[in-house]
Amino acid sequence: MNRRMILYILGRILLVEALLMLPSVLVGIIYSEKVTLSFLLPMAILVLLGAYPAFRRPQNTAIYARDGLFIVAASWILMSLAGSLPFFFSGYFNNYADALFEIVSGFTTTGASVLSAPEELPHCILFWRSFSHWIGGMGVLVFVLAIVPLSDDRSMHLMRAEAPGPIVGKLVPRMRDTAKILYGVYSVMTVILIILLLIGKMPVFDAFCTAFGTAGTGGFGVHSQSIALYDSAYIEIVIAVFMLLFGINFNLYYFLLIKRAKLFFKSEELRWYVIIVAIATVAITLNLTMLTEKAFGLSLRQAFFQVASIISTTGFSTFDFALAPQFTQHVLLLLMIFGACAGSTAGGLKISRLILLLKTFFQEIRRLLHPRSVSVVRLDGNAIDRQTIHGVLSYFVAYIGILILTTLLLSIDKFNFTTNFSAAVACANNVGPGLDAVGPTGNYGGFSAFSKILLSFDMLFGRLEILPMMILFTPDVWRKNA
Amino acid sequence: MRITIIGGGKVGLSLARSLISENHEITLVDTDEQVIDRAGNSLDIICYAGNGASFAALKDLEIESCDLVIAVTGSDELNLLACHAAHKLGARHTIARVRGPEYTEQLYQLKRDLGLSMFINPEKAAAEEIERILRFPSASRVELFARGHVELVSCRLPAGNILDNERLCDLSSKFGIKVLICAVDRGGELFIPGGSFVLHAGDELYLTGSPKEMAEAFRRMGLQTAPVKSVMITGGGAITYYLASLLEERRLRVKIVERDREVASSLAEKLPDTVVICADATDHDVLLEEGLEKNDAFVSLTGLDEGNILSALNARQHEVSKIIAKVNSDNLTKLARTLGIETVISPKAVVTNQILRYVRALEDSSHEDNILSLYKILDGRAEVLEFAAEGTIPNLTDIPLSRLKIRRNVLIACIVRGGEIIVPRGNDMIRAGDGVLVVSAGGTVLNLIDILENS
Numbered sequence: 001m002n003r004r005m006i007l008y009i010l011g012r013i014l015l016v017e018a019l020l021m022l023p024s025v026l027v028g029i030i031y032s033e034k035v036t037l038s039f040l041l042p043m044a045i046l047v048l049l050g051a052y053p054a055f056r057r058p059q060n061t062a063i064y065a066r067d068g069l070f071i072v073a074a075s076w077i078l079m080s081l082a083g084s085l086p087f088f089f090s091g092y093f094n095n096y097a098d099a100l101f102e103i104v105s106g107f108t109t110t111g112a113s114v115l116s117a118p119e120e121l122p123h124c125i126l127f128w129r130s131f132s133h134w135i136g137g138m139g140v141l142v143f144v145l146a147i148v149p150l151s152d153d154r155s156m157h158l159m160r161a162e163a164p165g166p167i168v169g170k171l172v173p174r175m176r177d178t179a180k181i182l183y184g185v186y187s188v189m190t191v192i193l194i195i196l197l198l199i200g201k202m203p204v205f206d207a208f209c210t211a212f213g214t215a216g217t218g219g220f221g222v223h224s225q226s227i228a229l230y231d232s233a234y235i236e237i238v239i240a241v242f243m244l245l246f247g248i249n250f251n252l253y254y255f256l257l258i259k260r261a262k263l264f265f266k267s268e269e270l271r272w273y274v275i276i277v278a279i280a281t282v283a284i285t286l287n288l289t290m291l292t293e294k295a296f297g298l299s300l301r302q303a304f305f306q307v308a309s310i311i312s313t314t315g316f317s318t319f320d321f322a323l324a325p326q327f328t329q330h331v332l333l334l335l336m337i338f339g340a341c342a343g344s345t346a347g348g349l350k351i352s353r354l355i356l357l358l359k360t361f362f363q364e365i366r367r368l369l370h371p372r373s374v375s376v377v378r379l380d381g382n383a384i385d386r387q388t389i390h391g392v393l394s395y396f397v398a399y400i401g402i403l404i405l406t407t408l409l410l411s412i413d414k415f416n417f418t419t420n421f422s423a424a425v426a427c428a429n430n431v432g433p434g435l436d437a438v439g440p441t442g443n444y445g446g447f448s449a450f451s452k453i454l455l456s457f458d459m460l461f462g463r464l465e466i467l468p469m470m471i472l473f474t475p476d477v478w479r480k481n482a
Numbered sequence: 483m484r485i486t487i488i489g490g491g492k493v494g495l496s497l498a499r500s501l502i503s504e505n506h507e508i509t510l511v512d513t514d515e516q517v518i519d520r521a522g523n524s525l526d527i528i529c530y531a532g533n534g535a536s537f538a539a540l541k542d543l544e545i546e547s548c549d550l551v552i553a554v555t556g557s558d559e560l561n562l563l564a565c566h567a568a569h570k571l572g573a574r575h576t577i578a579r580v581r582g583p584e585y586t587e588q589l590y591q592l593k594r595d596l597g598l599s600m601f602i603n604p605e606k607a608a609a610e611e612i613e614r615i616l617r618f619p620s621a622s623r624v625e626l627f628a629r630g631h632v633e634l635v636s637c638r639l640p641a642g643n644i645l646d647n648e649r650l651c652d653l654s655s656k657f658g659i660k661v662l663i664c665a666v667d668r669g670g671e672l673f674i675p676g677g678s679f680v681l682h683a684g685d686e687l688y689l690t691g692s693p694k695e696m697a698e699a700f701r702r703m704g705l706q707t708a709p710v711k712s713v714m715i716t717g718g719g720a721i722t723y724y725l726a727s728l729l730e731e732r733r734l735r736v737k738i739v740e741r742d743r744e745v746a747s748s749l750a751e752k753l754p755d756t757v758v759i760c761a762d763a764t765d766h767d768v769l770l771e772e773g774l775e776k777n778d779a780f781v782s783l784t785g786l787d788e789g790n791i792l793s794a795l796n797a798r799q800h801e802v803s804k805i806i807a808k809v810n811s812d813n814l815t816k817l818a819r820t821l822g823i824e825t826v827i828s829p830k831a832v833v834t835n836q837i838l839r840y841v842r843a844l845e846d847s848s849h850e851d852n853i854l855s856l857y858k859i860l861d862g863r864a865e866v867l868e869f870a871a872e873g874t875i876p877n878l879t880d881i882p883l884s885r886l887k888i889r890r891n892v893l894i895a896c897i898v899r900g901g902e903i904i905v906p907r908g909n910d911m912i913r914a915g916d917g918v919l920v921v922s923a924g925g926t927v928l929n930l931i932d933i934l935e936n937s
Binding site for chain 1: 508
């Protein structure tokens, strides 16, 4: 591994993080809050640690797949460790584990919180909490790739390690331009959302934070009642639609922009995404109207919002679905696992992986009927090579393994199975709220420090799609001659 | 510029690498998924697995918005078909690599019909470069302009040369040197010299002039270390064939050592004046027996890089004055230089350079269409550009050069009028239809008007 190049990139990431803390400081100054000072020490630490390696460009800038995976995993962990410091110094969090859990939840766009009443926090801390969603949504390294030239030739390894989905491709030949296009689409959509929210008479500060939470499909609210507080059908529909939009592969928006709409509508993943959203919405609406006293209109509104929020793994809520009928809870739990499209800001297993898994399964059945048949799995009409299929299968195995292991380890605490399992699912899929004790009105504060760190790792596993994190636990990588 | 490269072989990849560093957007097409995978991981380009000669693939790649298509697959026919197809679909320029000597003649006629902007033959280009180097054994580099009518040669002025401490304006009258010194590199500093410039030993000189005048100038400068009269070549591949036929034209004594009997006898058939010896070139006794040390130049062109380097080292031990080795691998090229083999030729590099030059000229001329060719010297600090003076240009044509207000650091090196070379003096003038060679250091020159002050 190219240690000096890894240090160089990590140094730059730390500097970029210091830069990203500036908006929060600005918010603190606007609201003239004394807590803003808790940002200064972390920023100083980041600059001191980052500056030296960041300006020593090594001679050999070549990085390979394992360096790429390592850099991504290490930078997310470093960013989380440093990003939690403002929380810790602010004094609003009980201990460091709480602060760490909160920022990991932010960066990984999970939205799971240890706080029972976020509205008690000062504005600058709340802003940093929500802004971390926006940063983590599209990825820090993609951001770094867009603004600072790193290693031009082999940056694909970084992009592939950070971007979600089984198949990662470039939009335009130059990596930097691809990163710029992605961040361009992301920023413009965020701005549009902020404007729409302001039109809906949402307070300015709330509009910004909610937009960040929606864009990154994170789900940190600025109030304990989440979106229910505003009690506005307009705001709910705008947010629901945008949560769904941010769950779509960003490459497709680029294809729309360059007038290749055919590719947009050809996408199998998008088609299934829409179908699943429609079916789940109808099912939950019927379930709510039949088993509760809610009117059809209200049921539809709540069902649509909740389905959009859960499938895009955002985790905003307009009602306490943990108290909803069992069927609704089960459908939502299933949607948590599905997740949205690859190449979006959403988490979860990703619809495209699901499609590939099912197609591989049916192919296997066909092979039983016709043992000598030769067939390929297709997605969007293109044949998918065996390597990719193999990757999807092993990903699924690792994913299930992590869910089981986490549930088992969480059971050491006092909570019941529903809480433990839904907490594992909600964290590993970057959703946020689970069921029962960790439901929309509950929080993760009750877990032990060990469980919080375990769940933090789950969130990182979920956001980075397991492989980059696994490389940190591989002894080979740490050997000198690796 | 948006450039599509079809074929991910050695040349394709080395082209992609060079073009990225000049900030172009590259798409690489190859049928081999493994090649595509590896390229995508190591280069910042889009890789596409598919047949670059098929309409389906080219449409998928949006070839119509592509500025240049370069086809460098292993097959001549595929390259031509790919370029033709790309041209039909609206690609602006196309370059095909065509190796087969049997196609060379007809291509000049078919070029337009096929929609080719340029075709390149790496072996022929390499042979031509070797031939140019052999013509000036003391020169480090030779380039051709104006369809071969003008040469650009660089050489170092050795200590104690007759030109040491002489002014440039005296060269013609005192020494009868009729070529122009258009640029001088003195210890890393670049000069576009005027008449009063004084030469010093150790200067790297860039000279332009007709091939005949150039040979004469080298002779008068006393730089011509005994002209190469006899050449020994090892290996009987395509480069050897092209090189030997070029050398035969110049009536040099050529001896080829080739191991394979059939290849050797077919060479002997095609090259009547050349001595072809069927023997293993790595057997140094055979080379000695054939009079290695009595030859003025030794060129090793076998298919094996390592063998070529070793033969070259062996030749150096026997004090052959000019030694050239063909080395294809980049790593070995560096090694060969450190071992002291001064001239290393790589067909891959020759082709890459040729295409790069074309791309640069294309890029620089995207506004004005009259840059014919462009060549960067001194690590790109200066450029030699060839223009066509199309029609009368106010304030420039038909005015004696002495009365033109030409920009600082710009020099008119040569005027080409109907195949005749004019090394410009004060009372010469540029006429409509002339080819003009301009040397410029600093400041972009995009058309002829640009060479004038305050233009």
